[in-house]
Amino acid sequence: MASSGLQMLGFILAFIGWIGIVVSTAMPQWKISSYAGDNIVTAQAIYEGLWMSCVMQSTGQMQCKVYDSLLKLEGSLQATRALMVASILLGLIATFVSMIGMKCMKCLENDEPKKMLMAVIGGIVYLVSGFAALVATSWYGNRVARDFFNPYTPVNTRFEFGQALFIGWAAASLAILGGAFLSCSCPRRETSYPPSRPYPKSAPSAGKDYV
Numbered sequence: 001m002a003s004s005g006l007q008m009l010g011f012i013l014a015f016i017g018w019i020g021i022v023v024s025t026a027m028p029q030w031k032i033s034s035y036a037g038d039n040i041v042t043a044q045a046i047y048e049g050l051w052m053s054c055v056m057q058s059t060g061q062m063q064c065k066v067y068d069s070l071l072k073l074e075g076s077l078q079a080t081r082a083l084m085v086a087s088i089l090l091g092l093i094a095t096f097v098s099m100i101g102m103k104c105m106k107c108l109e110n111d112e113p114k115k116m117l118m119a120v121i122g123g124i125v126y127l128v129s130g131f132a133a134l135v136a137t138s139w140y141g142n143r144v145a146r147d148f149f150n151p152y153t154p155v156n157t158r159f160e161f162g163q164a165l166f167i168g169w170a171a172a173s174l175a176i177l178g179g180a181f182l183s184c185s186c187p188r189r190e191t192s193y194p195p196s197r198p199y200p201k202s203a204p205s206a207g208k209d210y211v
Helices: 002-026 075-101 112-148 163-183
Strands: 031-033 044-048 052-057 062-066 159-161
Touching (some): 002 075, 002 112, 075 112, 075 163, 112 159, 112 163
Antiparallel strands (some): 031 044, 031 159, 044 052, 052 062
16 A cells, blocks of 8 residues: 555656646746846846747736747757757656556556556656756756856846746656656565475374284
């Protein structure tokens, strides 16, 4: 029962983490314009994401523009895109594989070892998905921080961490934690020893009558 509860907890955490990775990838707020400095005009806020850049006016109106050319993008941005898309695809595969291995599902009900193996494989794929998202968000965040503290970067072009980065970090952590729970949810096999062979009973010797 404890193993089944741990498996369900791991799947829920990993699935929520995967949903968060999808949301983070689609959001344009990966970095937001910084208001550090004295001569910064705050009439508008600039957001940049993996797929588009947006400008929000002080009136609340937002205008977004999708990046025109893939070849004009920086290599680090293309690598972040690739890692996040790979994380989403791996998470999708892990979701289906884990569902097959869940004890509450009827799939492979008659083959318990294979069902347990599917749950473990799903957990491992969730781990890989979470690590891919964690590397992508950390790499992007490091680049934002490095540009922010670069003294040669103009003050009015500096950016800070956006909401999508924080969502991505939290989602990757949930996916890793859930994948670890799924991988460890299978009970250990008890060591079975061959049954001991009973020793044959010796037939009672016939007593001799002495006169």
